[in-house]
Amino acid sequence: MLHRVVITGMGAFTPIGHDLQTFWRNVTEGKSSFAKMARFDASLFRTQFAAEIADFNPLQYLSRNDVKRTDRFTQFALIAAEQAIQDSGFDLAKMDPFDVGVIWGSGQGGTETLEEQTAEFVTGDGHPRFSPFLVPKVLVNLASGMISIRHGLMGINYTAVSACASSNSALMDAFNYIRLGKAKIIVSGGCDAAITPTSFGGYCSMKAMSTQNANPEIASRPFDVERDGFVMGEGAGALVLEEYEHARARGATIYGEMVGAAMTGDAYHITATHPEGIGATRAMQLALKEARINIEELDYLNAHATSTPVGDLSEMKAVAQLTGNRKTNLSISATKSITGHLMGGAGAIEAIISILAMRDNVIPPTINTTVRDPAIPDSLNIVLKDALETEVRTVMSNTFGFGGHNGIVVFQKI
Structure with missing residues (x-):
């Protein structure tokens, strides 16, 4: 028998809103955040703007220890997942922790950390002084791993990677695991923090991004006859997928049912x-x-x-x-x-x-x-x-x- 799967929690940490309510209001009102690049000097790049999460201070959301051992992309994941779990209201203390898993999506992983550590080695005195956190900060699967560790979720845990389809790959897998009775709840979603010089420069070289540098606020123009490329953004979205009867039994608020993928x-x-x-x-x-x-x-x-x-x-x-x-x-x-x-x-x-x-x-x-x-x-x-x-x-x-x-x-x- 296949089980029904519902959505009982959501979280969003994005350039147009750092919480679900603000994010949704700005989406429906059509408010964008495209602006000149702030994170690094992009004056020599073909594209000089992006949709950044402005003035991001991870210490407002995470402990100093968590910030020290995570890349920006994982920090986004932790923030969005925290929101979704709080929104869902499930109580792990009343559950078998092996019934709750994490299936996440990310296309690039810790690009920022890899760039920084490589630059320090190349421009230094030749001695390898790499951080012991380099590898765990770079690995794509550490977003799902850190969500699991932070919340004690001991069920299935991994990250799906299929470029810009990664989030939907993760959602589909979470959907199927619950349908097959292999989990009661799975925290799913996706993130990326790709606005770094090498990543951004690579997309510029591909001529994939808009070059409307004089008017970045209107640069993303889907379906327009003069569209000329995408605007790179960053952030994370998280959803709590739950077996329907389990959600009903605990009186959860249900946003809707996932019925196909x-x-x-x-x-x-x-x-x-x-x-x-x-x-x-x-x-x-x-x-x-x-x-x-x-x-x-x-x-x-x-x-x-x-x-x-x-x-x-x-x-x-x-x-x-x-x-x-x-x-x-x-x-x-x-x-x-x-x-x-x-x-x-x-x-x-x-x-x-x-x-x-x-x-x-x-x-x-x-x-x-x-x-x-x-x-x-x-x-x-x-x-x-x-x-x-x-x-x-x-x-x-x-x-x-x-x-x-x-x-x-x-x-x-x-």
């Missing part, structure tokens, strides 16, 4: 999505099939749409194939126009957005798009400029990662 591979290119969206279409079809939801019943799609010329168009072609290129009740928006692209954390915060859209019956907007790309199928209803108040019962969130990873998750009101 799927992954496919494009087998096409190391960075580009398939131009016709073949793999993306298949993943969405499989996720809806598992959810037992017809396309006519799907109310909202939070698109991966990063504001790149190729990526946005291929995704919309995939959605048009999903709908048979005909009008449906499906509304689409691209909230990276507001949040920036949180890389491995993107799927988690967009799953949260999708769930809150369902809770509040409001579809957040796609901002900054002024002239819709005529190549995007006319049959698709894209929500622009302002949030749309409408009944939202079923939602889907898309993520796609370098290497051809397509990860889709589906939620439903309960």
Whole structure:
């Protein structure tokens, strides 16, 4: 027998809000935080702005000991996970700790620490004075490990890595472990802290990011005919997934039910999505099939749409194939126009957005798009400029990662 899986807690630590309520308010109001780079001098880079978590002081959230032994990406994970666990209200003292696990997602891990330690060695006197915390701070799996250690969660524990699809990979795995009866609760989500000179410079060299340096606040323009790349963001999103009967028995507040998920591979290119969206279409079809939801019943799609010329168009072609290129009740928006692209954390915060859209019956907007790309199928209803108040019962969130990873998750009101 497969068990039902519900969401009982959420947390968000992002450039547009350091808690769930602020984050959601700014998403629905279409407020972005894109600004000139503050963390390092980017004046010689092609792109000179980002969506940063401004004035971040980890000691406001974590102990000095935890800060000393964690990279920035793990600190984001710990903060968001703490919020989600508090929001869920589950009491580990009343449970078997082996029934509660952590499955996290991250694309890059401790890039900042690796850069700093390497620079110190190269510019020093040649003696290797690496920190004993170097390896645990860099390892991608330490986000899930530290969440487990901090809260005493002794169940399944690992980190999924599939570039910008990492969060959805983690959510899908958590969903399946609970469905199969291998856990009662799993803390899941994702994070990245990729705004560092080498990471940022690498994306600049790929010409993947927008170069609207004079007007960064409008740089992320999904679906616009003049879109020119994504805006890099940072942060974390966390969700508590729980077996339905367990949640009911303890009187938990339930945000919604996770009813489907799927992954496919494009087998096409190391960075580009398939131009016709073949793999993306298949993943969405499989996720809806598992959810037992017809396309006519799907109310909202939070698109991966990063504001790149190729990526946005291929995704919309995939959605048009999903709908048979005909009008449906499906509304689409691209909230990276507001949040920036949180890389491995993107799927988690967009799953949260999708769930809150369902809770509040409001579809957040796609901002900054002024002239819709005529190549995007006319049959698709894209929500622009302002949030749309409408009944939202079923939602889907898309993520796609370098290497051809397509990860889709589906939620439903309960």
